[in-house]
Amino acid sequence: MTELPTLRESLEQHGLMAKKAFGQHFLLDLNITRKIVRLGGPFDGDTVIEVGPGPGGLTRALLESEAAHVIAVEKDSRFLELLGELNEVFGDRFEVIEGDALKVDEAQLLADRKLSPQAHIVSNLPYNVGTPLLIKWLTGPWRPKSLTLMFQLEVALRVVAPVGDDDYGRLSVISQILCDASKIMDLPARAFTPPPRVDSAVVRLIPKADRPAPAVIKNLEKVTAAAFGQRRKMLRSSLKSLGGEVLLDKAAIDATLRAEQVGPDGFLRLATALS
Incomplete structure (x- = not known):
């Protein structure tokens, strides 16, 4: 990792800034991203799919882990060249794909690469598509091995809220029927660049074995x-x-x-x- 410029240096070299239209808020502190990966793991020998890597703060932490493969899905083509520089250090362990995560067929993505159909999802989710992506991964035909997801705090609270709580709702019910869900980390707005107007939190979900039909x-x-x-x-x-x-x-x-x-x-x- 010492062979790479810092995240801030990479952004400056490529003249990149967060795009409001994509709900982008970057995590540039590797101490934070390493903690998220540590709490979301272990990923020993497994594949991790990351959505919305942006400049690659969480990506770098994932590549430092014991994950065998990291596949990043990025909709914003501006970041492809920057992320591609990680291949120079990590080779075939890392791949970046340009695409819309809402339309990606994860099972086919893994099959095409002859990888195990069981893979983890780890993401600092763009605020504007966080809930639709979670519903897709929870209810769709492909079942992740685990999900470690950062949401704006109000969404994270809805995922883990118990019955009777003010935040309890549709997202709570679907998440808790299909997964064991817990909030594992809180993050203040100042941790991001640019800072959003709200705080964030990381939620970890483990799909249950006894899945309904x-x-x-x-x-x-x-x-x-x-x-x-x-x-x-x-x-x-x-x-x-x-x-x-x-x-x-x-x-x-x-x-x-x-x-x-x-x-x-x-x-x-x-x-x-x-x-």
């Missing part, structure tokens, strides 16, 4: 969207279009409850009953 997961998305879309209403009203009291009776859920009063297991019963 794909049809149940699709129903889970429908049920949570309807219930939390009208969270002030009783479930017999908010779920009326999906069966209302008949559905609630099948799932053994009190029809007078509101969405924030029903735990993840209750929503899983509703999604199963809808099937």
